[in-house]
Amino acid sequence: MSKLKRIKLLLSIIIIGFTVPVHAQVKSADNPEQVFLNPPESAKPGVLWMWMGANLSKSGITKDLEALKKEGFNRTTMFSLADVTTPWAGEINKSPTPEIISWTEPWWDLVKHAASESKRLGMDFGMFNGPSYESSGGPWITPELSMQEICYNEVKVKGNTHISINIGKPKVNPRGKSPFPMYNPETNKVEKPEIKARNTYYKDIALLALPASGIVPKDKIIDLTSKMQVDGQLEWDAPAGDWVIYRFGHTTSGTLIQPSQWKATGLECDKMSEEAVAFHLDHVVGEIKKYIGEFVGSSFTHVHFDSYEAGEPNWTPKMRSEFSSRRGYDLVPYLASFAKRTIGSKQDSLKFREDFSATIKDLYRDVYFATIAKKLKAANLTFLAEPYGGPWRQDDVMPYVGKVMTEFWTHKGKYSPYELDPTVAALRKSGQNIIEAEGFTGDPTDSKWDETPAWLKSMGDAAFCAGVNQLILHRFVQQPWDEKYKPGATMGQWGTHFDRTQTWWEPGKAMVEYWKRCQALLQWGHINDTKDDFFVAEQTGNVDLKHIRRSDGDMDIFFVANTNRSLGAAKCSFKVVGKQPELWNPVTGEMKDLPQFDEQNGATSIQLNFEDSQSFFIVFRKPAVKKSNAVNFPASQSLATLDGSWDVKFDAAWGGPVKPVRFNSLTDWTKNEENGIKYYSGTALYTKVFNATYLSKENSKNLLIDLGTVKHIASVKLNNVELGVVWTAPWNIQIPAGLLKKSNNKLEIAVTNVWANRLIGDEQEPADMEWLPGHMNSGSFLKEFPDWFLNNKPRPSKGRFTFTTWNYFTKDSPLISSGLLGPVKIIHSENKL
Structure with a gap:
């Protein structure tokens, strides 16, 4: 500009x-x-x-x-x-x-x-x-106030004579210029609808005569606008040659909201x-x-x-x-x-x-x-x-x-x-x-x-x-x-x-x-887009690290994210020196110093370990203090695996078993022979009572419950104390000091999966709703609200539990792995993030 x-x-x-x-x-x-x-x-x-x-x-x-x-x-x-x-x-x-x-x-x-x-x-x-x-x-938008397009009509004439001719209004495709089609209930078709105003609304711009072919010099264009009557009648003494008369006007483009x-x-x-x-x-x-x-x-x-x-x-x-x-x-x-x-x-x-x-x-x-x-x-x-x-x-x-x-x-x-x-x-x-x-x-x-x-x-x-x-x-x-x-x-x-x-x-x-x-934190301070302020070396695994930096005064905050769904590690260098790096975990809200780092070439280098899709804030706000023999990510020790049986309570209102089920081991719901579990969607409560005789003064703190594989989110309670929600890697949660006992511990894990399985399960049953196909082969939509729904009556298909206006699935759609798959372990760690 x-x-x-x-x-x-x-x-x-x-x-x-x-x-x-x-x-x-x-x-x-x-x-x-x-x-x-x-x-x-x-x-x-x-x-x-x-x-x-x-x-x-x-x-x-x-x-x-x-x-x-x-x-x-x-x-x-x-x-x-x-x-x-x-x-x-x-x-x-x-x-x-x-x-x-x-x-x-x-x-x-x-x-x-x-x-x-x-x-x-x-x-x-x-x-x-x-x-x-x-x-x-x-x-409320009339054709006059709508988006407009140029249209024209052309008539070929021979010159060196008097031209008396009616130049009709331009004719346009009655279908509007909408970028996309739409479902037209008047024709029951997906189309760009006919817009009546494209044939009834029109305004003239100009009437021009041009030589019939070739590139046209500007001085050869004849403006006939003033010679045309309101009804399009033209009286003109045309010079010698072949001519094309263009009647230019505009009409509504017929573009509809959608x-x-x-x-x-x-x-x-x-x-x-x-x-x-x-x-x-x-x-x-x-x-x-x-x-x-x-x-x-x-x-x-x-x-x-x-x-x-x-x-x-x-x-x-x-x-x-x-x-x-x-x-x-x-x-x-x-x-x-x-x-x-x-x-x-x-x-x-x-x-x-x-x-x-x-x-x-x-x-x-x-x-x-x-x-x-x-x-x-x-x-x-x-x-x-x-x-x-x-x-x-x-x-x-x-x-x-x-x-x-x-x-x-x-x-x-x-x-x-x-x-x-x-x-x-x-x-x-x-x-x-x-x-x-x-x-x-x-x-x-x-x-x-x-x-x-x-x-x-x-x-x-x-x-x-x-x-x-x-x-x-x-x-x-x-x-x-x-x-x-x-x-x-x-x-x-x-x-x-x-x-x-x-x-x-x-x-x-x-x-x-x-x-x-x-x-x-990403709204705090101001964006710092200094070039080459972050770089990665000595990478292991399949991590893909991205970052952004915020600064204010002498404080710098880097958000570093592994945007791949796989784990790994990398030596990350930050264009900051003389400051103590801290790691703030936005998943848990925990904060700690990172004692193990190097400073060289105007940057602080830190070895960072990442689970799949894991992210951290690395904060520089106070003078650096190195600690000898300290590590950023201490190794964890497994104290016990909570194998054996679990009692699992499903919600019968959504097709689950009425009574709790004993799982002899942690297995995928979709592999279960009982349809109420195989096709279940919602929350199921896993309960287990266990002893922890391995507890000692040395390992009674910094304990975690590691859930292993979870499909797809879990709320954890231990001895009637809510520990929180585990929704992303690493799939573990901290145990407050003193909560775990040597005997008679009650662990409750409420695991929630996605809706897909129950929707697929319903497709195994007789239909009690009618569907119409979507218009991109992507599913189907409800044709009409069924009478049993309108009258608040029990649905005819007794094995169906879901109701929705869009259906992505058939009875043969693949089920999605669900449930607590474990193994569930008690982990001891010196520090946890």
Whole structure:
């Protein structure tokens, strides 16, 4: 951007009175130890809260918010979508609440309830700017205010005579220019629907005559616009030669918002028209004030604009004047380049297309982003956006956005950023500290009720190392129904299943605590991007180490993560000397000095051992003190293996055995001959009474319970004392001093697996719901709500236990290894992290 353009941009921001807000965050002056041990509100993650079509309830909204608050979240951003995403907008027939249509009064009543409950709970609530997740529009957008495209009609004539001809209006494909198709209930097809306005709405731009072939010199273009009558009739004395007459105009591109309920679907607004963008924002803000105005600025705080997928328009009513004022020449002679004609020269036509694209980028900045910022600022609402993917320059538009969000996916089980690195770089350039990310967005190959906290960990750590310091989870679905209907509503095929109906929701709080500790330190101080500040040597195993550094004054904190799901070790060097390295474990909250290190070449080198997906904070804040004969990771000694039998109690409400089962050894549930165990999903309680005659004065401290292999998360209690949750490697937990006795110890391990097995088990039974295939061969969605559900009757298929709106499985789908597989051991260690 030129200096003059930068000055103009700055002035425009000053004029609209918009400034980037100071986010509530960790202060540099804060003691990092205190924010690590007691993460502030700013370190809590948020969720994208998906309201799926008519499937909503006040009681469900309250339960959702209370569950999120208890789990450690403090923000929701609501999207109102179709009943399911297939990935297009899908409808489930025979809805129990058909009156709930997005952005109508019954729906707003629920929004008001959510705002009220958010205020009661002290939570931050906001929503997307229309009935969809893409992009900005709704049923209120008329064709005149919608995204526009150039269209033309051409007529060939011979000159050297008087031409009397009617140049008809251009005809366009009645199907809109939406980037993606959608399910059309009127035709029962997945398609780009016909948009009637593409045949009824039209405005002229110009009527031009050009030589019929070849490259056209500008002085050979004849502007006939003034000679054409309203009905298209042209009277013209044509010079000699062969000519093509082009009637250029514009119509709606027919681009629809998506994936909304069919009755809530409407056109995208014209992003380059201040009139259209202002109309859209005035409608959005007006409805918010009308229905929930009392909560604006307290519990209702922000309006969101998601990543852009609406395509690139090529016209707006004021395009000619905007182009002329910004580029210094008239675009009309070059209109024929849209008819694949070369004007002037190939270089001239190329320059025009570049100038035209630059004008579009300018208008997205000066009209779209500036108008949104001004309107939301005036309404005391924060402009929240994922400002990438569209026809603009990212650096241009970032200053307008109050809170910038980026995103990453869980593609093929690996961290997969989308436009994340350039967004982070732009935020750092602008001096912003909080970097939010729509996190763990998943597709059906990765997210089918089989995700686990351990599986998610390395991907979240990779995002932290890339600069993210506030996770906003994709996604959390509003669950409107009775607790017996689980897993319940889904977003269709999209997203990682972070729902209060998730099997591991309750113990999963330990993962949220981990994120809070990480985000607290990653918000502390300021980013230190000194080059070559960290390097690895003498690596063993298959670890993949990533890092990020935060600094303040003479303190430095490195977050170092093994983003591979395998263990190993490495000699890690940090560009710091004279300071004592400390290791802070964000999984457990424990902190200790690392006594074994070397200093050379201006760096501190430390041998670090990593389990799979393990991460540490390495902290330098106090003078170095080396201890002779001390080691960073002392070897552990196994004192006993708790082999033999275990009593295991399953939940009969979800198909498990009614009475506790005796396991003679620790085995995989899916290998059990009893279907109630083989297909079980949920929590099973393992109990064992054992003696510890090996205890002595020398080994009675620094004891651990090592669980071996766990599928997939475990809560541990010893002698009626809760020890905590084990959710990631290393799969062990500390025993408080003095708790383990020489005899009669009672160990209880509550192990929770994933939903997939019970869903697959249900597929062995007769069907009592009808399904329609998803539109990417990724599963199926509920065709209609069954009568037994609508009437709250016992279901006909007695062996079925689950209820959901999206089905990923068949009876032949492979089961997922589940249960406590062990071996469970008592371990003695000099120090534990």
